[in-house]
């Protein structure tokens with residue numbers, strides 16, 4: 015016999031909506047609130063971006079804190095017992111998962127993108143009007159988020175204490191992160207700035223327009239290093255990689271181990287120059303100058319016929335044309351023969367040497383690179399991009415500037431949460 | 445040790461796992477355990493060799509993460525087996541680890557040595573290893589929950605020992621997966637500017653996490669609601685996990701992902 019354990023077993027013969035409420039009542043209540051959110055979305059459109067702008071988010075924070083603190087003395091009340099019950103929290107978590115599923119299946123537009131300008135006439139489709147294209151800035155999502163904040167806050171307040179520290183660290187940590195991410199969303203500022211080498215810039219570019227910021231960046235130098243390129247086989251008839259575009263045969267040049275195989279060829283890199291310029295008819299010579307390219311002298315031997323081919327290869331750049339190596343006339347499986355070519359090298363490091371000035375007198379001089387942002391006042395400055403067509407020769411560097419005054423709260427949350435995770439991992443079942 | 449070595453070491457480790465599983469089926473779990481561990485050791489030797497050869501941690505391409513997975517999975521299986529001596533645990537981890545090893549032999553990917561700047565971070569190694577560890581554990585809970593469901597529907601009984609294993613493994617796996625997520629979030633703040641952007645990979649990681657959280661909380665309900673339904677959450681969670689890890693590129697949302705490092 016399958017044990018027929020039903021939702022409402024603890025209270026035999028409990029009728030719907032008789033206390034204590036369970037999964038069905040939780041689902042109905044949360045579902046109703048979310049439907050209300052959808053109605054609001056339909057009628058009002060997306061949430062205004064500045065809904066929680068300072069100081070409104072501070073007031074919201076105070077209200078959430080007060081409500082949570084109230085939960086402790088009132089923890090015996092029906093309302094707070096329900097709010098902090100397993101059924102209510104499980105339904106909240108499942109509803110969140112459902113919204114995330116939608117986001118995972120329907121390609122999302124940027125949260126602050128204007129639907130009208132992105133979709134044009136398509137903005138009136140029901141999918142768009144219900145907020146499914148920008149879930150995180152839709153009313154139903156916000157309603158659910160708010161309920162989670164309230165439920166989690168009350169749960170934390172009621173369970174507060176050292177004895178249940180794993181519980182506390184997990185829930186308090188998550189709560190702080192949700193607070194910081196949600197309430198801080200309106201205040202979070204993100205700007206893009208492109209600075210010419212040797213120049214100073216203080217204006218952010220916003221879709222073609224400029225906005226003056228309270229800081230300026232001077233770009234003293236842009237430095238870029240590249241990995242040794244790879245060798246590829248190309249079908250000369252189509253100009254596409256061989257054997258296929260999705261799975262091309264590639265040989266990574268590695269000065270330490272110059273021999274290897276590629277397709278049906280033995281490859282030997284006789285000479286590799288990280289920075290070279292063309293000399294004479296077909297040759298290259300090492301030279302650390304602007305406009306230098308990666309070049310390699312390569313010998314390829316057809317493993318079937320024993321025929322060898324030798325020549326200089328480069329992918330080229332704006333100054334130097336590409337050069338490749340024809341590998342014979344081919345056979346039955348490749349009637350046009352093959353060509354050995356070098357791929358564009360991939361970036362290993364790109365870095366901007368900058369000096370930053372803020373209006374209130376901060377000055378900072380540092381290197382900014384990917385994974386190493388620079389802090390200047392409230393701003394974090396990130397290396398974003400450069401002129402990829404010029405590579406190391408790029409004359410400008412692109413930065414992303416981000417201001418998030420609630421970041422410390424999120425970090426506090428991450429710190430607590432990670433300790434809670436360690437507790438779960440070490441302790442297993444409590 | 446380049447990838448060419450794996451053409452021999454991969455099948456070798458798979459053979460060890462296969463024989464190990466066979467030995468377990470034949471009723472010699474102790475010997476099987478040693479074979480399963482030996483397969484993991486062979487994989488570890490290759491990982492270390494590849495690391496030295498590449499000059500960077502082999503954690504970047506799908507093929508490389510599969511290596512770690514087929515190292516951790518047998519390891520987690522053997523550790524769990526020592527505590528909960530279910531033979532199927534070893535069989536399961538052996539089969540799955542072999543699948544990933546063979547996949548890496550027949551479908552080698554572009555094993556580039558280049559490590560793009562965003563991946564050059566102290567968070568890279570812990571982030572991926574935490575995930576691979578948790579994936580290995582949570583895979584085991586999916587099978588265990590199926591076994592428990594079979595108990596439930598065939599005989600109407602519940603194996604309390606097995607429940608202890610499942611609930612423990614879920615807690616440990618969840619702890620690790622969340623640590624992976626936290627290292628990822630802090631890293632994302634450093635590399636991309638925000639700790640959470642609802643990128644498709646992040647979104648699916650959230651779905652996965654929420655699914656396991658639902659299981660964990662449902663198990664706290666002393667009323668024990670519908671055990672069959674609650675147990676079914678674990679295979680579902682594992683499906684989401686696989687989508688997050690492997691299946692993302694097949695979804696309509698994939699082109700927007702910043703998390704693809706092929």
Ligand code: HEM
Pocket residue numbers: 097098099100103104106107162165166169178180181184185188444657660661664
């Ligand atoms: C980071 C994610 C989370 C983790 C790791 C987690 C973990 C846990 C654990 C281990 C317990 C049992 C603790 C104990 O009994 O001492 C618990 C209880 C609880 N959790 Fe969570 N949880 C998480 C998120 C949430 C969320 C989002 C909610 C609600 C919105 C929630 C609501 C609850 C409630 C109400 C209980 C109390 C159950 C009871 O004992 O009556 N949790 N959680």
